[in-house]
Amino acid sequence: MVVGGGVAGLFAALALSRRGNRVTLLEAEALPECASPVEAFELWERRGSPQSRHSHAFLARLHNGIKELAPDLYAELLEAGAQPLPFSDLVRGTFENPELIPEDDEIVLLACRRITLDWVLRRHIEKSTQAQCRNDIKVTGLIADRDEATGLPRVKGVRTQAGSGEVEEIQADLVVDASGRNTPLATWLNEIGSAKLEKDSEGCGIFYCSRFYRILDNVETPSLEGPIGGDLGYLKYAIFMGDSRIFSITLAASPDDAPLRKIRNPDIFQAVAQSLPTTCRWVDSAIAEPITDVYTYANLKNVRRHFIADGQPLALGLYPVGDALLHQNPISGRGCTSAWVTAWLLADAYAENPDDPLAFALAMDQGVNRELVPWYANQIEQDRAARERSEVDVRGEDPFAFQREDGSVDPKAYMRSVLAHGLVPALREDIVVMRAVMRVFNMLEDPRDLMAAPDLLGRVLGVWGRREEREPLRMGPDRGEMIEKIASASP
Ligand SMILES: Cc1cc2nc3c(=O)[nH]c(=O)nc-3n(C[C@H](O)[C@H](O)[C@H](O)COP(=O)(O)OP(=O)(O)OC[C@H]3O[C@@H](n4cnc5c(N)ncnc54)[C@H](O)[C@@H]3O)c2cc1C
Structure with a gap:
């Protein structure tokens, strides 16, 4: 069941x-x-x-x-x-x-x-x-008796209520709860006398906005070349290929960043998408038209x-x-x-x-x-780091200034610098790094193996060591510029 x-x-x-x-x-x-x-x-x-x-x-x-x-x-x-x-x-x-x-x-x-x-x-x-x-x-609860050998509740089926109001009890050898993130499982377990269902919960530090677009008739779909997304620190964005000539764009920002919360507005969403190098050619009105409102997901x-x-x-x-x-x-x-x-x-x-x-x-x-x-576990670590970065951005400080006045190193700022000025450019310069990151991203490789690989770390640090020699990568406007764009697109 x-x-x-x-x-x-x-x-x-x-x-x-x-x-x-x-x-x-x-x-x-x-x-x-x-x-x-x-x-x-x-x-x-x-x-x-x-x-x-x-x-x-x-x-x-x-x-x-x-x-x-x-x-x-x-x-x-x-x-x-x-x-x-x-x-x-x-x-x-x-x-x-x-x-x-x-x-x-x-x-x-x-x-x-x-x-x-x-x-x-x-x-x-x-x-x-x-x-x-x-x-x-709708499943409304579990049917269970007690297993004699273990003393645990033994689930035997579910109680249901149909949209028509009709209620039913359905027997099953195995019940699989796939009712999603808001599952009433804790209540159901409590009702059959089980021990308490514990959960870990930690905020992701972002809210999500997605909008779907359709490529216009007689227009060729733009080629998908280069990165399909980016992380500006204060804003993450990506383009998602769909089907039926439909694609979508997602923008995500910190719920604590008040000016950025306005991206939920369709006009502002459009203006922001037009200002990002990856998405701008896709949302051009000669290429595609929006077919939905901006869907949001908070908390x-x-x-x-x-x-x-x-x-x-x-x-x-x-x-x-x-x-x-x-x-x-x-x-x-x-x-x-x-x-x-x-x-x-x-x-x-x-x-x-x-x-x-x-x-x-x-x-x-x-x-x-x-x-x-x-x-x-890896995601929790990344989210903690991203939340800290966002707080530094909102305070208007340099998130990469790892050298403190007393000569010591701020380890978090150092890590941010290695990621932004080492890993991110390495993804464009070194296919070995790109491959390793893509294998972890695609759940083909355990994330713990990524930075533990000495060769890989060496490659990233090598790129980071040359950070002064290259033009900084610009994945989009800085936060100040973006806030101005948002203000001028505000209805
Ligand atoms: C904004 C956002 C973007 C995401 N993007 C991605 C992505 O790019 N790639 C990716 O892989 N994942 C993504 N995810 C995660 C992915 O959407 C979820 O992991 C996935 O939906 C989980 O599926 P599920 O079946 O567990 O839950 P759900 O999809 O939530 O389905 C639960 C189902 O159970 C039903 N239900 C609930 N209670 C009962 C009940 N009592 N009786 C009977 N039925 C019930 C509901 O009606 C629903 O149909 C995203 C999630 C969010 C929030």
Whole structure:
């Protein structure tokens, strides 16, 4: 029984079905039937998953996983307009004659809108698996008794309420909570007498604004060359290729930066996008037109729920996946890839322990600690550093001034300088650095291996050592200039 029909629920239903289980998926929203992803983009409100209407990048680990484990789904995605974005294309605009190696073939992102992914995935599950998807049915609680051997609650199914008001109890051997970041799991567990569900939670330090644009008829799509985004410290931005000649732009800033909060306004969003070197040619009115308002997402957090406490699951016959288990700053684009990875961990752990719910839960925990937690921990560190940088910017101080008056070194400012004047230019000068960063970004390599590699660190420090010799990289206006642009675009 899968609770929630977002991407994690759909991936879980797919993986469990492919491993031979009979699956029912319950989704609270009444999603109208749609004949195409374009129609779904218009009709699916997705109030239960508002981020589905934001820009989404799908990382290589997800692209490769779908291609390998569900080639039929992969073909359907391409048919619906999704496009593979290989490393060789992404570096073409940056390096004149990039020296590619065979492993670079693993770095391929998938470009399409999130609604397109969900629509294709749902149709695929309905047509190509035995899983049953029921919409307009909200899970309201768990049915459980107590496992005699462990003393833990043993989940036996769920209680539901349909949009019509009809209530039902549905039995299940395994309940998968894929109800997203606002899951009521803590309450449900409390109701069946389980120990408290603890969670770590830390702000990401940004809010998100996304807007979708359509390339005009008879206009060629601009080529995707050079970086597809940038980090100005006070503002992060990126362009996301979609499908059906639609792309989106996302701008993200600190919620504490009052003048930047105005980017939620469509006119100001447009003016800001026009002022950024990467996005300006895409939002040119001769190339594309905006087709949506500016979607915003505030109060973003990194959250991890600890379903295993003191080596024991809080309940048997139940496991959370997707955002209900762990979610992190969307800037890293890892949510859907993490959902995919967890879905297959789940299907494999269940296949190996069909009659041992305790062993199943412990196998899941091990898998999650190995496959997801290192990236989550890395994101928390990055967000802390970004928040500190933003505070320095807002105070109007130089974030890179690492030499203190007394001759000592400010380690945080030093690190910022190495990243901004070492790592960032190295991404344009040295394909070895670019490759290593892209492998971590795409969840193909553990982030802890990145800066621990002596060769890589040497390369970055080499570029940093020559920082005085090169013109500073300009990824966009500085904050003062941007605030002036925002003021002049204000209605
Ligand atoms: C602004 C933003 C941008 C993002 N960008 C990216 C990106 O670029 N790349 C990426 O990979 N990830 C990105 N993410 C993360 C990604 O969107 C999430 O990780 C992903 O949506 C998680 O999927 P999910 O299925 O766990 O949750 P959701 O997509 O939230 O789905 C949960 C589903 O459960 C249903 N539900 C809730 N309660 C119940 C109930 N009681 N009974 C039945 N159904 C219920 C809801 O209606 C919903 O359909 C972004 C997130 C945000 C916030």
